[in-house]
Amino acid sequence: MLTFSIQLNRTQPASEQVVRAVKRAVVSGQLRSGDPFPSVRELSRSLKINPKTAHKSVAALVDEGVLETRPNLGTQVSSGWEANQKEKAVLLNKDIQRLVVDAKLCGLDWKEFLKELETEWKEIE
Amino acid sequence: MxxxxxxxxxxxxxxxxxxxxxxxxxxxxxxxxxxxxxxxxxxxxxxxxxxxxxxxxxxxxxxxxxxxxxxxxxxxxxxxxxxxxxxxxxxxxxxxxxxxxxxxxxxxxxxxxxxxxxxxxxxxxxxxxxxxxxxxxxxxxxxxxxxxxxxxxxxxxxxxxxxxxxxxxxxxxxxxxxxxxxxxxxxxxxxxxxxxxxxxxxxxxxxxxxxxxxxxxxxEEVDSLKERVRRVSVVISENATLPPSLPSGWKNTRTNLRNIEFFDTHFDPDKSEQLIHAILPGVERVTFEPMSLREIYVALVKQNKKEIGGKYGSQIHN
Missing domain, CATH: 3.40.50.300 (P-loop containing nucleotide triphosphate hydrolases)
Structure with missing residues (x-):
């Protein structure tokens, strides 16, 4: 079992989806700094993805500072990385767009939409 | 040898x-x-x-x-x-x-x-x-x-x-x-x-x-294929009449009332939307959806055949 949640879809490149899922897990606290990160082999096997795809994802995450490789310790979640506002927005972007389109399709106006959001937000708090 | x-x-x-x-x-x-x-x-x-x-x-x-x-x-x-x-x-x-x-x-x-x-x-x-x-x-x-x-x-x-x-x-x-x-x-x-x-x-x-x-x-490489192909839906203000010539990367362009749909086979996140606004009149909304390999296959291979075959000749706009 992997230590972060991911549900691969068939439309986006798998490596991008892994990168996004890991960032999301870090932002949400599912993964924390110092947590061990699965090896390329484990990642490839768990998700049934091409090893190169798995490698590409890990390389991108290391490159962006989300993960770090330590000699003898393998790969782990780094301590320095925090999603900036822009990145958080990008992580949410698609979902927000979908939500807004759905809301508009249902005929909600801005106030009604906000009210719905607020209710849902409070329920989870 | x-x-x-x-x-x-x-x-x-x-x-x-x-x-x-x-x-x-x-x-x-x-x-x-x-x-x-x-x-x-x-x-x-x-x-x-x-x-x-x-x-x-x-x-x-x-x-x-x-x-x-x-x-x-x-x-x-x-x-x-x-x-x-x-x-x-x-x-x-x-x-x-x-x-x-x-x-x-x-x-x-x-x-x-x-x-x-x-x-x-x-x-x-x-x-x-x-x-x-x-x-x-x-x-x-x-x-x-x-x-x-x-x-x-x-x-x-x-x-x-x-x-x-x-x-x-x-x-x-x-x-x-x-x-x-x-x-x-x-x-x-x-x-x-x-x-x-x-x-x-x-x-x-x-x-x-x-x-x-x-x-x-x-x-082709899977990632590059998935990155360059999108299903595009455009909503325009009046009933659609398409310009006589459309970009060659647009495949299987279909219209219905105020909706235009096609497959963009040269998708570029920085340019595709601009291009649509420049070519189509009265654009109100554009959505780009990534596609699965199966959908891309149908869009690129099957559709291409139909167009070449001329079976749906009257619908070809590119």
Whole structure:
């Protein structure tokens, strides 16, 4: 079992989806700094993805500072990385767009939409 | 002998490959270049020429014309030194049914210097295969696992798999994929997998070729394909009348009232939207949706055929 949640879809490149899922897990606290990160082999096997795809994802995450490789310790979640506002927005972007389109399709106006959001937000708090 | 340098990038190569049966072309003018280290999916419907292509590559049947090679050695003149580096798994491949698995392994072992006992034991456990069972008494799934087993355990540099997952139950399919992924982790190993089911292989492969009626219609890296193709829906203010000429990258443009839909085959996140606004009148909303490999296949290959065929000529706008 992997230590972060991911549900691969068939439309986006798998490596991008892994990168996004890991960032999301870090932002949400599912993964924390110092947590061990699965090896390329484990990642490839768990998700049934091409090893190169798995490698590409890990390389991108290391490159962006989300993960770090330590000699003898393998790969782990780094301590320095925090999603900036822009990145958080990008992580949410698609979902927000979908939500807004759905809301508009249902005929909600801005106030009604906000009210719905607020209710849902409070329920989870 | 056409021997390429050992450092050569290509694991599998075909040039102008043809196979003709009586008056039917099974494979026509097929060019294929598969890099070392790649997992390549050859996709296409049943009867498209996948098996014929793989058999020619493996030297099982001879091409009518053209050339093909594996690891730099011509497929029509392969010797045992190359066979030790190649694995071949086919749905229709025969097994010596009178043998038990143990007998089969003992028979094969001397042919393969790279035979890996640890990997064998690992796979035997994972695949849950009984050594003392006669092959003819094995279920379809067990036979397929046996074929995977005997092709993986000598760590071939190239694996050619013909419809390896077809008709397998999901658990066995996953076991086979795990074995394949284990094999492919190390070194620069290359796999060519044919399948009529895109979803079977789309995450395993880094590159795909799509073959239809003996012709290779598409040959590209999966990621680049997924990045350059989008389903576009545009809503405009008035009923749609399209300009007489549209960008050549827009495929299968359809209109209905205020909606225009097409496939953008040259999608560029920085430019595509601008282009739409410049070309279409009164654009109110544009949505770009990424597509699965199956959808891309239908959009690029099937649709292209219809347009070329002129069957839907009145709808062609590009």
């Amino acid at each position: 056409t021997k390429l340098a050992e450092t050569d990038q290509l694991a599998i190569e075909a040039r102008a490959l043809n196979k003709r049966y009586k008056d039917q072309d099974a494979v026509s003018d097929l060019d294929l270049s598969i890099n070392r280290g790649s997992i390549y999916a050859l996709l296409g419907p049943n009867g498209a020429g996948k098996t014929t292509t793989l058999k020619m590559l493996m030297g099982i049947i001879a091409p009518t014309s053209g050339q093909c090679s594996v690891l730099g050695q011509s497929s029509t003149r392969m010797d045992s030194s190359v066979y030790q580096k190649i694995g071949y798994v086919s749905e229709n491949q025969k097994l010596p049914d009178w043998m038990t698995l143990e007998q089969l392994l003992r028979f094969l072992r001397p042919y393969y210097p790279n035979w890996d006992k640890d990997f064998l034991n690992k796979l035997l456990t994972e695949y849950d295969l009984p050594l003392d069972k006669k092959l003819k008494a094995m279920s379809r799934g067990m036979r397929m696992k046996t074929k995977f087993l005997i092709s993986l355990i000598y760590y071939p540099d190239v694996l050619v798999l013909d419809e390896p997952f077809s008709g397998l139950d999901p658990v066995i399919r996953e076991e086979c994929i795990d074995g394949l992924l284990d094999w492919s982790q190390v070194g620069n190993r290359t796999a060519l997998i044919s399948s009529h089911d895109i979803e079977d292989v789309e995450r395993l492969a880094d590159s795909v070729g799509i073959i239809e009626a003996g012709k290779l219609e598409l040959d």
